[in-house]
Amino acid sequence: MNSESHPAIVFVVDDDEAVRDSLRWVIESAGFKVKTYPSAGEFLKKLDPSQSGCLVLDVRMPEMSGLQLQKLLSEKNNPLPVIFISAHGSVPDAVGALHGGAIDFLMKPFDNQILLERIERSIKLDRKRRETRQQQEEIAQRVAQLTSRERQVMELIVKGKPNKVVAIELGISTKTVEIHRARVMEKLEAKNLADLIHLARFLEDTNVESSPN
Known part of the structure; x- marks a missing residue:
């Protein structure tokens, strides 16, 4: 029962x-x-x-x-x-x-x-x-807090690209990437890179769509 x-x-x-x-x-x-x-x-x-x-x-x-x-x-x-x-x-x-x-x-x-x-x-x-x-709804709500730039930074980071490469691809400074990265980690409540990758894969596997701000 x-x-x-x-x-x-x-x-x-x-x-x-x-x-x-x-x-x-x-x-x-x-x-x-x-x-x-x-x-x-x-x-x-x-x-x-x-x-x-x-x-x-x-x-x-x-x-x-x-x-x-x-x-x-x-x-x-x-x-x-x-x-x-x-x-x-x-x-x-x-x-x-x-x-x-x-x-x-x-x-x-x-x-x-x-x-x-x-x-x-x-x-x-x-x-x-x-x-x-x-879980989908909770994570989607967190992702929805990201700005368009933060979303771009996150997508490149979870692909394993270092900050310098992300900076070059987005045409911004490495320092700016570091700031965006810190905000992404904070908003998604990710403790480390592995945690961030797990969240990103969960979103992808469950087909959750979140429109960036």
Whole structure:
């Protein structure tokens, strides 16, 4: 069971009340907090993007299908992992769901233990995604404090170029480079060059864009 002060929630969206009740019992018995919804629309009305957890989602439902909801969440950049369940799913449905990033596509009836394992995996993945996103935002905020010149200096420094070379390439004095370098280290809260390189690589690997001042 998740023991965080704000525990993850397993959201179950299925238009069949009996299925919702059954899933609630199974999932709550394993120690997870559960919320159920009869439709994608009802789920979206109550959706809190900051709430961690995962989504157990039926494929075929009236008004908005599970696949349509998955696509909408992706467009909104919502990191909530999705586990699809279906009694009448087709191969194209499964392919579409997995291609869209679903954790799994389970055909009803399925082994409850498999579902619980997928839920556990999904919650861990969601937690990791949210932690990474928070790191991205914090670092991006620091980088946003840099001036255009400081950003230029940083980009050359992390490539391993010494101050004299940076000065020549930017057409400024070595002393000015040293001043900009010190400000970059201070604004990014980097303790040393290795720390600065790590921050720069993290930004590059996570595709964070920050517009310089």
